Amino acid sequence: MACASSVMASQTILETFLRDRLFDLVPSAIAVIDRTFSVVHANQTFQDLFGEWRGRHCFEVYKGLKRRCARCRAARTFIDGKLRTHAEVGLDCQGRVAHYVVHVAAVTQEDGSIPFLVEMSTDITRQSQLGEALSRANVLNRALVEASGDAILALDTKGRVTLCNPAAETLFGWTSAELAGRPPPAGLLPPDYAESLRRGNPMRVVPDMQVPRKGGGSVQVGFCGVPLSEGDRLIGSAAFFHDLTEVKQLEHEKLTAERLAAVGQTVAGLAHGVKNIMTGLEGGLYLMRSGLDRANDQRVREGFDMLGRNIGRVSSFVRTLLDFSRGRTPAVRLVNPVAMGEDAVALFRDAASRAGVSVRVEAENAVPPAAFDPEEMHTSLSNLVTNAIDACRSSEQADRQVVVSVREEPDPYPFRVPPAVPPTMVVFEVRDNGVGMEYEVQQKVFSNFFTTKGETGTGLGLLLTRKIVQEHGGTVAIESKPGSGTAIRLVFPRRRLPRVRDEGQAS
Known part of the structure; x- marks a missing residue:
């Protein structure tokens, strides 16, 4: 009896725990x-979510309604006793929209009647909000991808196409159906793209590359590829292609317009240069005539010399003008940049030495060959060296010197460098310790017909130098200080140098 009483007591305690404690746990x-659809009992979690329930109907507590729901699943369970699970939208105790999943189970008596139902609700409001936000983000992202003017391909971890937007279909010629589930056609991605993803690189950029089109032909694009990850797990990648056709056309038209504008400015200023020369010719002719009339041989010789100087100036002026105005593509080939600097220096070293000016080449390390038009570059470097020597001749410093420095420097924009092109720049610097230039003069040195040499200069030398540098994709920078000298830098990023064709021409 004692043992039976102990068992019954334990069962009572268990039942009490299940009723009074577990219900709230x-x-x-x-x-x-x-x-009657009245809530007769609820746990603390229910009250925390929906608020006060005592003396209220379920439709009041759940949804704030005054009558039973039109599609009441509880009513159907009272009839058939089946277990039901469904999602509902109601109001929480603060009057805010609440999303929850309801499991409805019947409490069945021995005679089969169903006096009560137990409803267990799981709050999924946060998950629902996140799902809606994710859905909106997906719709927005899809719209952005579909409306993008750039071609976009999404790839899975095996390199198969999972998305192809309309711009990609237009650019490449393949439809989304033709590309989906397959690796992109050969040549569409950079050769090292897959390896770049495996190495964990955050981005692969190719500023300028040729990609194939369906049916033959190719198109020039800028490429950017990025990995797609979930946490630390790689799930694929996205490849973006920007059509450079119009950009390249605009660049070509811009260069052509700049050259034509420069030629137009030169022709407009030609009258001024010719006028000065004609004044010299007229002066020389006047001296000769007056000398002949007066039988003054000295005056005749002075007039003859003046004519000779101005005729020589006409010849030099016309040759320089023709060189400047000539529109041509650099005939590039792979040459040694240091050797080009040494050739320019060797041409003037002896004459400069006689004037008390030392000229030398400075190249600390070997510079790999680069694509230049050697004749054009010789013209540019010769112009700079002669100007530097003239500046030193006018200086009163004891140790007058001109240094031609040839070196290689890192490209400040390595992410723009195409594959197989070194991320470096070839730099030529011509510096002297001559008279230097005021700031105002520095701003005019690349202007048409501006010269500091009086009648001995045409004013086209540095303008021609800048033109040649720009044709090679380079830039010119000048630094100068009165009394201290001048340094002019010609900078050529290797990524912008003309390419060498098999026949040795630029492309």
Whole structure:
């Protein structure tokens, strides 16, 4: 008897725990409703979610309604006793929209009647909000991808196309159906793209590359590829292609317009240069005539010398003008940049030495060959060296010198460098310790017909130098200080140098 009483007591304690404690320990909101749809019992989680329930109907507590729901699943369960699970939208105790999943189970008596239902509700409001936000983000992202003017391909971890936007279909000629589920056609991605992803690189950029089109032909694009990850797990990649056709056309038209504008400015200024020369010719002719009339041989010789100087100036002026105005593509080939600097220096070293000016080449390390037009570059460097020597001749410093420095420097924009092109720049610097230039003069040295040499200069030398440098994709920079000298830098990023064709021409 004692043992039986002990067992019954344990069962009572267990039943009490299950009724009074476990009911509130369940993380879901639990409510018991009767056949009038009144809530007769609920746990604390239910009250925390939906608020006060005592003396209220379920449709009041769940949704704030005054009558039973039109499609009441509880009513159907009272009839057939089946377990039901469904999603609902109601109001929480603060009057905010709440999303929850309801499991409805019947409490069946021995005679088969169903006096009560147990409803267990799981709050999924946060998950629903996140799902809606994710859905909106997906719609927005899809719209952005579809409306993008750039071609976009998405790839899975095996390199197969999972997305192809309309711009990609237009650019490449393949439809989304033709590309989906397959690796992109050969040549569409950089050769090292897959390896770049495996190495974990955050981005692969190719500023200028040729990609194939369906049916033959190719198109020039800028490429950017980025990995797609979920946490630390790689799930694929996205490849972006920007059509450079119009950009390249605009660049070509811009260069052509700049050259034509420069030629137009030169022709406009030609009258001024010719006028000065004609004045000299007229002066020489006047001296000769007056000398002949007066039988003055000295005056005749002075007039003859003046004519000779101005005729020589006409010849030099016309040759320089023709060189400047000539529109041509640099005839590039792979040459040694240091050797080009040495050739320019060797041409003037002896004459400069006689004038008390030392000229030398400075090249600390070997510079790999680069694509230049050697004749054009010789013209540019010769112009700079002669100007530097003239500046030193006018200086009163004891140790007058001109240094031609040839070196290689890192490209400040390595992400723009195409594959197989070194991320470096070839730099030529011509510096002297001559008289230097005021700031105002520095701003005019590349202007048409500006010269500091009086009648001995045409004013086209540095303008021609800048033109040649620009044709090679380079830039010119000048630094000068009165009394200290001048340094002019010609900078050529290797990524912008003309390419060498098999026949040795630029492309």
